[in-house]
Amino acid sequence: MSAVIEIRNLSKIYRDFWGRPKVKALNSLSLDVQQGEIFGLLGPNGSGKTTTLKCLLGLLFPTSGTATILGKPSHDVEKNERIGYLPEESYLYKFLTGDETLDFYGRLFKMSAAELKKRKEELLDLVKIKHARHRQLKEYSKGMTRRIGLAQALINDPDLILLDEPTSGLDPIANSQMKDLILDLKKQGKTVVMCSHLLADVQDVCDRIAILHQGDLKVLGNVQDLLQTKGESQLRTSELSEEALKEVQQVLAKHGVDLKEASHPTTTLEDLFLRTVMESEQRPGRRFEPGELPTGSVEQADSPTGATEGGSRKN
Amino acid sequence: MSFLYVLWQQLGYWFIVVGGAAGAFLLVGIVVSLLQHGSAAPAILGATLVRGVKDLLFMSAKRIAAIAKLTFVESYRRQVFAVGLVFLGVIMFGGWFFGDAKSDSIAPYVSTVVTPMWFVLVPMSLLVSCWGIPADVKERSIHTVVTKPVKRSEIVVGRMLGYSAIMTVIVVAVSLGNYLWLMGQVPEHLKDQMVARVPVYGELTFLDRQGMPSKVGINVGDPWEYRSYIEGQTQSRAIWRFSFLDLGTLKKMESIPLEHRFEAFRTVKGRIEVETRFQLTLINPTTKLRMTLPAMYSVREFVASGRERVLEVPQTLPLTVEVNKKTEWEDPDLQQRVDEEVERVLEELRKEEAAAAAAANRAPKEITRQDVKEVTVDVFVLDDLVDDTVENLGSALTVEIACVEPNQFIGVNPADLFVRLSDKSFTGNYVKAMVGIWLFVILLVILGTTSSCFVKGPVATLLCVGLIILGYHLTGHLETQRQLAEAQAVHGAGGPLEATYKLLTKSPELPNNFGTKVMSKIDGAAVSALNVAQLAVPDLTRFSTEATDRQLQLDISRGFDIPATHMIYRFIVVLSYFIPMVILGYFSLVLRELEHK
Numbered sequence: 025m026s027a028v029i030e031i032r033n034l035s036k037i038y039r040d041f042w043g044r045p046k047v048k049a050l051n052s053l054s055l056d057v058q059q060g061e062i063f064g065l066l067g068p069n070g071s072g073k074t075t076t077l078k079c080l081l082g083l084l085f086p087t088s089g090t091a092t093i094l095g096k097p098s099h100d101v102e103k104n105e106r107i108g109y110l111p112e113e114s115y116l117y118k119f120l121t122g123d124e125t126l127d128f129y130g131r132l133f134k135m136s137a138a139e140l141k142k143r144k145e146e147l148l149d150l151v152k153i154k155h156a157r158h159r160q161l162k163e164y165s166k167g168m169t170r171r172i173g174l175a176q177a178l179i180n181d182p183d184l185i186l187l188d189e190p191t192s193g194l195d196p197i198a199n200s201q202m203k204d205l206i207l208d209l210k211k212q213g214k215t216v217v218m219c220s221h222l223l224a225d226v227q228d229v230c231d232r233i234a235i236l237h238q239g240d241l242k243v244l245g246n247v248q249d250l251l252q253t254k255g256e257s258q259l260r261t262s263e264l265s266e267e268a269l270k271e272v273q274q275v276l277a278k279h280g281v282d283l284k285e286a287s288h289p290t291t292t293l294e295d296l297f298l299r300t301v302m303e304s305e306q307r308p309g310r311r312f313e314p315g316e317l318p319t320g321s322v323e324q325a326d327s328p329t330g331a332t333e334g335g336s337r338k339n
Numbered sequence: 340m341s342f343l344y345v346l347w348q349q350l351g352y353w354f355i356v357v358g359g360a361a362g363a364f365l366l367v368g369i370v371v372s373l374l375q376h377g378s379a380a381p382a383i384l385g386a387t388l389v390r391g392v393k394d395l396l397f398m399s400a401k402r403i404a405a406i407a408k409l410t411f412v413e414s415y416r417r418q419v420f421a422v423g424l425v426f427l428g429v430i431m432f433g434g435w436f437f438g439d440a441k442s443d444s445i446a447p448y449v450s451t452v453v454t455p456m457w458f459v460l461v462p463m464s465l466l467v468s469c470w471g472i473p474a475d476v477k478e479r480s481i482h483t484v485v486t487k488p489v490k491r492s493e494i495v496v497g498r499m500l501g502y503s504a505i506m507t508v509i510v511v512a513v514s515l516g517n518y519l520w521l522m523g524q525v526p527e528h529l530k531d532q533m534v535a536r537v538p539v540y541g542e543l544t545f546l547d548r549q550g551m552p553s554k555v556g557i558n559v560g561d562p563w564e565y566r567s568y569i570e571g572q573t574q575s576r577a578i579w580r581f582s583f584l585d586l587g588t589l590k591k592m593e594s595i596p597l598e599h600r601f602e603a604f605r606t607v608k609g610r611i612e613v614e615t616r617f618q619l620t621l622i623n624p625t626t627k628l629r630m631t632l633p634a635m636y637s638v639r640e641f642v643a644s645g646r647e648r649v650l651e652v653p654q655t656l657p658l659t660v661e662v663n664k665k666t667e668w669e670d671p672d673l674q675q676r677v678d679e680e681v682e683r684v685l686e687e688l689r690k691e692e693a694a695a696a697a698a699a700n701r702a703p704k705e706i707t708r709q710d711v712k713e714v715t716v717d718v719f720v721l722d723d724l725v726d727d728t729v730e731n732l733g734s735a736l737t738v739e740i741a742c743v744e745p746n747q748f749i750g751v752n753p754a755d756l757f758v759r760l761s762d763k764s765f766t767g768n769y770v771k772a773m774v775g776i777w778l779f780v781i782l783l784v785i786l787g788t789t790s791s792c793f794v795k796g797p798v799a800t801l802l803c804v805g806l807i808i809l810g811y812h813l814t815g816h817l818e819t820q821r822q823l824a825e826a827q828a829v830h831g832a833g834g835p836l837e838a839t840y841k842l843l844t845k846s847p848e849l850p851n852n853f854g855t856k857v858m859s860k861i862d863g864a865a866v867s868a869l870n871v872a873q874l875a876v877p878d879l880t881r882f883s884t885e886a887t888d889r890q891l892q893l894d895i896s897r898g899f900d901i902p903a904t905h906m907i908y909r910f911i912v913v914l915s916y917f918i919p920m921v922i923l924g925y926f927s928l929v930l931r932e933l934e935h936k
Contacts, residue, residue, distance in 0.1 A: 115480045129487060
């Protein structure tokens with residue numbers, strides 16, 4: 025795999041009108057993003073995630089250091105032919121309709137009219153906004169605005185997609201769809217860089233992450249490696265009887281291993297929510313008691329979102 | 340000076356101003372870059388300039404069109420077309436103020452629709468163009484544009500084109516509406532005034548009371564110095580020299596129309612029912628042939644229609660020559676015609692004498708030239724009175740005006756007498772005036788869009804308003820200051836610094852030392868700065884559709900044809916601002932972080 029993004033000693037200091045340093049937003053950041061991976065930039069508010077993205081896109085000028093993206097310097101406009109960017113808020117033109125929005129952004133690329141038309145239809149389908157394509161964006165809900173924002177980011181079928189808080193403001197269903205879409209992009213060989221402080225979302229989709237704090241890089245690595253609890257093992261079986269559990273305990277004791285916990289695993293709130301919505305659509309007017317909903321992952325229950333128990337979505 | 344020569348000269352000035360400004364910006368860029376990047380500055384600056392040249396030369400028409408369309412839709416959906424309601428109001432209620440009998444001129448009708456266009460379209464074009472890009476930066480919608488393969492130059496040009504398109508639609512719609520209103524509202528009896536007069540203006544000089552040449556006439560104490568005066572029954576004269584006359588066109592006309600709009604200044608009541616009168620003389624200064632028209636003309640001060648103030652000078656005038664006296668003029672062609680006429684008269688006299696002698700049965704007397712007292716020949720005004728011997732003035736006609744009323748004065752201005760060629764259509768002239776307004780609006784859009792690239796909306800608007808004020812009022816003032824500074828330099832008074840020094844030290848002379856040289860250089864630089872400032876600020880009076888002292892001919896409400904040279908001037912001004920403004924706008928967007936702070 026080759027590096028799609030190379031950041032070397034990138035620093036950014038915001039200054040006041042007189043040029044005096046106000047905030048050090050980034051402090052000598054160095055990292056690479058490899059082709060085909062989903063990379064997460066994490067950190068609390070003001071940690072430098074968005075600043076990093078904006079420096080990469082040429083919206084901000086680094087105080088020092090370099091950032092190359094697809095082999096070109098960050099200020100090079102040509103790199104943008106292969107990039108898609110979804111900003112933190114959907115900074116779109118609210119007076120345009122959904123259709124016009126995609127049309128406008130599409131025309132900024134080297135695409136034929138026929139290509140653009142086809143791509144537009146695909147994206148409107150993908151982000152499920154076809155029904156509102158002729159409405160002005162000022163009439164859209166926040167979720168719809170995020171979705172059309174994503175569509176504009178994908179209009180050029182980019183190789184590298186930069187997503188700033190992609191799931192912010194989305195309801196759980198749209199959130200789930202967004203995460204599926206990100207995974208789908210990875211399947212197509214695209215590279216995705218996303219900033220978020222919604223850790224569960226990052227955990228669901230990212231291969232590698234970097235955690236920033238006050239402009240400093242604190243953690244960088246593979247999500248699985250970073251989250252693994254060393255010195256403990258976990259087994260998952262179908263439901264065990266009391267006897268079977270005792271036998272397992274005996275076998276473990278024979279090997280000098282303690283059984284620390286044996287209980288029914290819980291699902292995530294997101295999973296419960298999605299399943300409830302799905303069941304409600306199939307059985308309208310019904311109220312569900314605890315435990316009544318089908319168990320297992322939503323994916324197993326033929327969910328369009330593809331969420332799995334324990335939050336693990338990666339393929 | 341020919342128009343092409345002036346154009347060439349202005350192009351030179353353009354390069355001086357644009358080159359000077361570019362040099363100044365580059366200097367600032369070098370200093371800032373050195374402070375920020377130290378030894379890496381030359382490489383960074385070089386790369387930025389190369390990128391700039393590339394971005395400015397290779398723009399995508401498709402992307403520009405997309406941004407222009409976005410800008411148009413933005414303005415449209417923000418309901419800028421509501422401005423049409425203002426004009427609807429004018430059109431609906433304007434008619435209330437005119438009754439058939441109330442006005443004897445079309446000027447108020449034309450002003451009613453043209454003047455509001457300035458008051459509405461100018462602020463509107465500023466509001467539209469000065470606020471778009473800052474709003475884009477503030478709302479960060481520009482982030483989704485500049486993260487696409489869009490060059491900053493394409494944003495600047497696209498925005499300019501978009502705003503221009505929306506303003507074009509508005510100007511066309513308003514112009515059309517106003518034109519239809521005019522056609523419907525102007526009463527039938529005033530419709531003959533709906534023409535575009537084609538004036539040929541002359542240069543005005545004077546003779547004073549003693550007949551001595553003077554650049555100005557008599558000052559009658561009128562605080563408004565627009566007109567200068569000649570006194571009746573003295574040798575005081577107002578003399579116009581009309582150069583570059585199109586003789587071909589004039590010869591096709593039955594007579595030579597001279598339109599005047601003099602002003603009378605009475606020192607005694609006189610015969611109040613009789614208007615102050617004047618007499619007109621045509622002069623060929625080279626041959627010294629003078630033809631005074633026998634008719635007395637009245638100063639028609641209170642007549643609205645220009646047609647009623649036209650003096651029709653016949654193409655041929657009778658000249659009576661006393662044969663045996665030496666003429667004051669020296670014109671071989673005319674002399675030949677006189678001689679031919681004398682010969683013809685002599686021949687007739689001889690025939691008559693022969694007949695008389697035969698009848699009286701005597702020998703005929705010898706008839707000689709002495710027997711012919713005077714002959715009358717036709718003088719062809721455009722051949723005999725037009726002087727084409729003066730280099731660089733083409734065919735020139737000199738007209739002299741004398742006031743014939745004792746103790747009364749006639750006030751004149753260079754534009755008060757002109758040769759009125761065949762009238763052109765009012766509609767064509769109206770279109771030209773509207774194109775002028777449109778070009779002005781486009782110029783404002785260019786200036787507004789550019790300033791919005793480096794300052795916020797309110798500041799950009801103020802900046803443009805300042806430029807408009809400068810363009811209207813300061814170009815003339817700067818010219819005066821520049822001339823004054825040059826005159827001071829020529830006459831040894833020195834520039835501002837030198838003059839101040841002399842005042843403070845009370846010494847008329849300066850020592851010949853290094854300090855004097857430095858002062859003189861600074862003064863020279865001040866004059867150059869005034870020159871550049873004068874050239875850099877557009878002379879907006881040339882876009883006017885209202886009468887001004889300097890640009891009377893641009894007043895369409897008075898029915899003057901807007902000259903083609905003015906239209907070309909306007910186009911060139913817009914173009915000459917477009918190119919440097921795009922460059923300035925581009926670098927303003929490239930060198931700033933597009934992040935709202």
